[in-house]
Amino acid sequence: QRAGCSSKCGDVDIPFPFGIGDDHCAWPGFDVVCNESFSPPRPYYGNIEIMDISVAAGEMRVYTPVVSQCYNSSNTTDSDRFESLQLNITDTPFLVAPERNEFTAIGCYTLAWLQGRDNWSFLTGCISTCASLETAADDGEPCTGLGCCQVPSIPPNLSTVALDWGNRTENPAWTYSPCNYAFVAEKDWYKFRRQDLSRVGSKSFANRTGEISVPMVLDWAIRRNGSCSSAHACVSAHSDCVDATNGAGYLCNCSRGYAGNPYVTGGCIVIIFAVAVLFVAFLVLHMKHEKKKLQENFNRNGGHILEHLGIRMFTKEELKKITKNYSTIIGEGNFGKVYKGTTDDNQEVAVKCSIKVDEANINDFANEVDIQSRVSHKNVVRLVGCCLQTDVPMLVFEYIGKGSLYDVLHGNGVNCNYVGKLKISLEVRLGIAIAATEALATCTHLLIRRTGLLTEKSDVYSFDIVLLELITRKKSKYDENKSLQIDFVTSYKTDNRAREMFDNEITSPEVIGVLDMISRIAFQCLKEDVDERPTMEQVLEQLHSVRKELIKGCKDMSIDQIDG
Numbered sequence: 001q002r003a004g005c006s007s008k009c010g011d012v013d014i015p016f017p018f019g020i021g022d023d024h025c026a027w028p029g030f031d032v033v034c035n036e037s038f039s040p041p042r043p044y045y046g047n048i049e050i051m052d053i054s055v056a057a058g059e060m061r062v063y064t065p066v067v068s069q070c071y072n073s074s075n076t077t078d079s080d081r082f083e084s085l086q087l088n089i090t091d092t093p094f095l096v097a098p099e100r101n102e103f104t105a106i107g108c109y110t111l112a113w114l115q116g117r118d119n120w121s122f123l124t125g126c127i128s129t130c131a132s133l134e135t136a137a138d139d140g141e142p143c144t145g146l147g148c149c150q151v152p153s154i155p156p157n158l159s160t161v162a163l164d165w166g167n168r169t170e171n172p173a174w175t176y177s178p179c180n181y182a183f184v185a186e187k188d189w190y191k192f193r194r195q196d197l198s199r200v201g202s203k204s205f206a207n208r209t210g211e212i213s214v215p216m217v218l219d220w221a222i223r224r225n226g227s228c229s230s231a232h233a234c235v236s237a238h239s240d241c242v243d244a245t246n247g248a249g250y251l252c253n254c255s256r257g258y259a260g261n262p263y264v265t266g267g268c269i270v271i272i273f274a275v276a277v278l279f280v281a282f283l284v285l286h287m288k289h290e291k292k293k294l295q296e297n298f299n300r301n302g303g304h305i306l307e308h309l310g311i312r313m314f315t316k317e318e319l320k321k322i323t324k325n326y327s328t329i330i331g332e333g334n335f336g337k338v339y340k341g342t343t344d345d346n347q348e349v350a351v352k353c354s355i356k357v358d359e360a361n362i363n364d365f366a367n368e369v370d371i372q373s374r375v376s377h378k379n380v381v382r383l384v385g386c387c388l389q390t391d392v393p394m395l396v397f398e399y400i401g402k403g404s405l406y407d408v409l410h411g412n413g414v415n416c417n418y419v420g421k422l423k424i425s426l427e428v429r430l431g432i433a434i435a436a437t438e439a440l441a442t443c444t445h446l447l448i449r450r451t452g453l454l455t456e457k458s459d460v461y462s463f464d465i466v467l468l469e470l471i472t473r474k475k476s477k478y479d480e481n482k483s484l485q486i487d488f489v490t491s492y493k494t495d496n497r498a499r500e501m502f503d504n505e506i507t508s509p510e511v512i513g514v515l516d517m518i519s520r521i522a523f524q525c526l527k528e529d530v531d532e533r534p535t536m537e538q539v540l541e542q543l544h545s546v547r548k549e550l551i552k553g554c555k556d557m558s559i560d561q562i563d564g
């Protein structure tokens with residue numbers, strides 16, 4: 001565009017010789033008005049809406065109205081007019097592009113004429129019939145007269161398109177095909193659909209401010225200032241003038257090997273350079289789009305709440321670097337994969353997906369992250385920071401390198417520093433249970449509100465499964481789909497047969513009473529009615545009592561029994 005002139009209206013590019021506003025912005029006859037009352041704004045040439053403009057092809061696509069005539073009975077119509085104007089662009093630089101448009105009429109008792117040029121010196125038309133909707137052409141079939149007909153050739157030099165239904169006063173097909181439609185539109189745009197004939201259902205036409213419309217291709221030329229011998233418009237170096245092929249006038253082209261806009265000074269540039277310019281423009285656009293998306297994610301994930309709380313914020317790019325492009329997977333949980341990484345300050349971290357954040361849970365999420373980052377407890381994995389630029393927020397935790405409790409209880413030591421099944425005494429197992437309960441009780445005490453449907457009592461239930469795994473050394477799903485907690489509850493209720501599930505390694509007559517105490521706690525935590533389950537603090541208290549009992553019992557045991 002020329003300096004000081006806008007080059008866009010809404011989503012549509014407006015290249016010179018077209019222009020909006022001041023006289024110097026447009027070549028005479030190419031003035032565009034940008035209607036800002038729409039969102040996005042829409043460009044108009046007179047009362048014709050512009051779809052797009054191509055300087056290289058010398059074309060402009062516009063929306064034009066469909067002409068229709070609807071019957072309310074076999075011989076009454078909604079309008080007495082038989083002739084309607086689809087387009088009038090006389091005395092403008094534009095003409096209907098002959099090769100790029102075709103005439104279409106739709107209906108089951110339809111004779112439609114297309115008239116144009118001065119004094120209607122051009123006339124063509126077609127006929128379409130169908131005895132019922134079912135006998136019309138199938139959807140997508142060519143318009144050969146069964147429901148629709150077409151005339152594929154439009155003559156050059158056409159600046160008016162008038163459509164006429166002839167002197168027909170009746171429509172015997174009005175019950176199933178009440179309306180006749182006719183239009184000149186871009187070639188191959190219209191695809192027949194039977195629904196276009198009937199009263200109901202959406203039609204193929206575009207709806208622009210209440211008017212049913214179709215795209216039409218117009219071509220243009222610099223017509224006023226004569227021909228190529230006085231071509232004032234081709235101002236760019238490396239541009240050539242060519243005579244218009246449709247009507248009088250001329251057009252400008254960039255010379256061979258050049259591309260761009262020949263109507264502006266310096267508009268034609270070497271093609272390689274033009275490709276580079278396009279590529280840079282694409283990159284800039286892409287980066288702008290990416291930046292906008294990162295910011296949108298950040299806002300949606302509660303960035304504006306969390307950024308003031310001193311939590312370390314990682315950018316999406318930093319996380320990619322830290323995890324070496326997410327190359328090392330160390331586990332997988334309910335929310336997705338967990339990746340290993342190393343931060344700039346050489347700290348090993350575990351990076352994992354959090355829950356999806358939306359308006360409903362944004363405050364809960366921000367609250368949970370805030371508190372987690374402030375919890376300082378030897379049994380709680382520390383939250384190092386988070387990344388909110390991703391679709392789903394990512395949480396960065398300190399890395400725990402000695403494997404999980406699951407690995408220790410059920411693994412073969414591959415993830416830990418030993419091989420085979422590790423012997424674990426009852427005292428150690430009880431110690432693990434107490435340490436985990438302390439951690440959970442601390443979090444509960446800080447009122448970490450869990451996002452989603454989780455509550456403190458659901459934590460009690462989940463913890464209990466760990467407790468059961470510790471005393472039975474069975475996985476929560478074992479022996480091909482048996483549920484540890486269901487089996488335990490059933491066994492507990494049946495003559496105290498829960499004892500049969502205890503891990504042999506820790507079962508002995510001396511400690512059976514202690515194991516019974518633990519299984520009583522486990523049973524309470526699994527109560528269906530959440531109100532009957534103990535709190536984390538109560539569980540902790542009870543486990544401490546169990547430990548006292550175990551220590552008391554140990555005093556009565558020989559050294560060999562304790563080692564075992």
Ligand SMILES: Nc1ncnc2c1ncn2[C@@H]1O[C@H](COP(=O)(O)OP(=O)(O)OP(=O)(O)O)[C@@H](O)[C@H]1O
Pocket residue numbers: 330331332333334335336337338350352381397398399400401404
């Ligand atoms: N901080 C960490 N350090 C080392 N490994 C970890 C860490 N966090 C998770 N992992 C590994 O990733 C696996 C999955 O962890 P994650 O927390 O996503 O799932 P989960 O324990 O099933 O809990 P959730 O209910 O959150 O999905 C763990 O079993 C562990 O192997």
